[in-house]
Amino acid sequence: MSTNSAFALGLITSALQMIFVMLSWILTTYLGRRTIYLWGSGFNTILLVALGVAASIPVTKGTPAATAASLAQASLGLIISVLFTLGPAPASWVIIGETSAIRLRPLTTGIGRASYYIVEIPCIFLGSYMLNPTVGLFSLRVLR
């Protein structure tokens, strides 16, 4: 795949995410945020487990099975990131904004954001290990 089509696919993913956020506006008129958040997260968990299974099946490189497993990982990743923007992502911002007491809202949101960044640092660290084909730690699992 050329650099241009890879870039186009990235743009398509972002466009799909935008459309699904707009669809979530319609969804919120029919379902409560608790329903959306819990069912959305549950469904995403199932898909993430499926992605993990697709990445863990032992296959030999270059065979059709390896191609199928790789494509399954790629498609599931795209579906997960798009479905996340339909359900749990907008609902989570609503929950963050509405849970805290009015008087303490700035402080609660600030503490939450701080904890988010504290956890994000190891996540980025692990993520780059997982996606780096030259590092042996996860390269056999996530990629092949």
Add this chain to the structure above:
Amino acid sequence: MMRRVVELEKSDKEPNHLELFKGTDLYRTLIVCGVYLAQNLTGNLIANQAVYFFEREFSSSLFL
């Protein structure tokens, strides 16, 4: 609602960081932190890299 909140902020006493960890507000803090953390821990950093996986599979010009 906005006007009421502004008036409330003027009339109420300064909020204290310790209050975040007392009683019901502790649960609220935990929920907000948990929801924030879930955004990271659901693996979006990896799931958003779908293009990278496609790129790996189609690097031999099969695609587009």
